[in-house]
Amino acid sequence: MALQKTLSLLLLSLLTLLGLGLVQPSYGQPMYQRFLRQHVDSTGTGGTDLYCNTMMERRGMTRPRCKKFNTFIHADIGAINNICSTPNIRCKNAKENCHEGVVRVTDCRLTARSGGNCRYQGRGSSRSVVIACQGNPLVPVHFDR
Template identity: 65%
Template sequence: MALQKTLSLLLLLLLTLLGLRLVKLFYGETPYEKFQRQHVDSEESGDTDLYCNTMMEKRGMTSGHCKDFNTFIHENIRTINNICKNPHIRCKRGTMNCHEGVVKVTDCKHTERYQPPTCNYQAWASTRRVVIACEDNPLVPVHLDS
């Protein structure tokens, strides 16, 4: 009985890893890598419009269209990952895999004065509450919910 349970867990782990590999092959990055590309910048504390204009283009969010709104979190990835250890709360889409924490951020809002390839953003830097959806084992951030 214990052997069957162990084999079942190993099969589940293998299928999970295969699924993550397929996501990476199809999209070129895992959801965790995409989250980091779109939302993590531990090097800077961007508080200027130039920061947003530069980062949005550098991180690939102005190709084909200007992403309307994006938040960059200015904490190290370990601090952000630790938010996933906070108690579960309900996400906007109704699932229960969200967690909240307070971090330094820069919010970038598209001003709509320009269209690709020259997107223009306005920056707001602050320390505020964020809600992050976390998945996998161990839990890692995959979506910024607020």
């Protein structure tokens, strides 16, 4: 009986923290996980060629082909998820599930391919980004622009 009460209290506490936004649930959505892998680096400052060459390789975007362009967002996941709570705007594909926010980013542009190696030029800035969001709660699943 005491164990059941303890578990009930723990569950209630967790639900309260989730409701307050103090704890982020672990989202299992494959598109969300892919978005995190391809576009989020909350610990880095980026902005250099070395950063892009390292991160594109580390995050698996150089095999089997070099990805031509990628953007890394340098903000914590809570701030990125909050972009999903801004008003809906039209995405490039004409869907209405995009949202806009200003964050620090590094844009990585492919400059060369030689012997299976991908080389990138990095450019850091603070700028407006547009991301597509879906789910309940809404989470980012696609970097639109």
